[in-house]
Amino acid sequence: MAGEPLITVVGNLVADPEPRVSQAGKSWVTFRIASTPRIRDRQSGDWSDGEPLWLGCRAYGEYADNIAASLMKGSRVMVQGRLTQRSYTDNQGQQRTSLDLEVEEIGPSLRFAxxxxxxxxxxxxxxxxxxxxxxxxxxxxxxxxxxxxxxxxxxxxxxxxxxxxxxxxxxxxxxxxxxxxxxx
Incomplete structure (x- = not known):
């Protein structure tokens, strides 16, 4: 849809990207990233990990092939895309909602690599x-x-x-x- 805002998330891949092929023969890939903020305690001055944000990501076509060939579990990436929400029923029959990112751009973070x-x-x-x-x-x-x-x-x-x-x-x-x- 037009006019949806793009968001950018920096995080780490929690597993290798999973390449897939649709019934129509089109490539696509799914992967998950975790983005954990660092929080500073004002009194002690110590830093600790905050609550992680877990996002499922999807990309299609040649883009999917490039992601699957280039990235692996643990890779720190910058992902820009459109946030989507989907509802599903888990294995225990519970209704769940997940936030997913339809990838527009992705690249490795060069902060530590x-x-x-x-x-x-x-x-x-x-x-x-x-x-x-x-x-x-x-x-x-x-x-x-x-x-x-x-x-x-x-x-x-x-x-x-x-x-x-x-x-x-x-x-x-x-x-x-x-x-x-x-x-x-």
């Missing part, structure tokens, strides 16, 4: 952020590293070791798109 983004091979460069010859995001730099990668490929320099592989992320050695000066 790194990620490397790879474009689907059947998508090519179309619809992306620019082809390598244009120096846009998502292309291969002269150093051979995907420019939106968060970690260098195996065997590449970077971090404390240094090396031109990581320099291409900041622009030196890329085929355009970034200034030669590092931002910091």
């Amino acid at each position: 790194t990620a490397q983004v790879a474009r689907n091979s059947d998508r090519g460069q179309a619809g992306g952020f620019g082809a390598p010859s244009q120096g846009g995001f998502g292309g291969q730099s002269a150093g051979g590293m995907n420019e939106w990668a968060q970690t260098p490929p195996e065997g590449a320099g970077g971090g404390a070791q240094g090396g031109s592989q990581m320099d291409s992320y900041y622009g030196s050695g890329s085929q355009g798109g970034f200034d030669d000066e590092q931002p910091f």
Whole structure:
């Protein structure tokens, strides 16, 4: 429906995504996330876990395939979608209501992890952020590293070791798109 607000939830997957196929042959995936707030006791100054929010999530089509191939139990994710409510009868015959999220966008949280983004091979460069010859995001730099990668490929320099592989992320050695000066 049009006009429904999107909400964003940051949480952890409580189980591996469950890929499924409809009777019509369409892919879809379900998964659950738990988002637990941290609460500070004003008197003692200690932090503790608050009451977790459990949300079932659903995605469809190629999006579902990407989620099933990329995420696993324990992954910290940011999910944006439309909140839905459904009623059902549980195994004991009790009427229950659950909140579910129809996924619009999802991505890994980089607060405690790194990620490397790879474009689907059947998508090519179309619809992306620019082809390598244009120096846009998502292309291969002269150093051979995907420019939106968060970690260098195996065997590449970077971090404390240094090396031109990581320099291409900041622009030196890329085929355009970034200034030669590092931002910091």
